[in-house]
Amino acid sequence: MRQNLSPIRHARLLGFEVDAIRELLALNARPDLPCAEVDVIARRHLAEVDGRIERLKALRSELSRMVDECGRGRVGECRVIEVLSDHGECLGHDH
Numbered sequence: 001m002r003q004n005l006s007p008i009r010h011a012r013l014l015g016f017e018v019d020a021i022r023e024l025l026a027l028n029a030r031p032d033l034p035c036a037e038v039d040v041i042a043r044r045h046l047a048e049v050d051g052r053i054e055r056l057k058a059l060r061s062e063l064s065r066m067v068d069e070c071g072r073g074r075v076g077e078c079r080v081i082e083v084l085s086d087h088g089e090c091l092g093h094d095h
Helices: 002-013 018-028 036-069 079-085
Strands: none
Touching: 002 018, 018 036, 036 079
């Protein structure tokens, strides 16, 4: 039983959603099929991961800019507070 859970745990660690894992397990039960469907599932997940990475890079860039522009003076003049108060101050408006 433990051996059966290992691929599930590994897939979850790689970020696969439950539905994708279910599909992969169903395909794994049919080893005679070509792996094209498995490839589609893996490529779809890779595209999702790439999208998340791009959004995280944009968020990091915006946060870094906010911190770098902070004058470390008074809260009333704090760039971080200004940007958080007015989303229009953000360079990337899609987060």
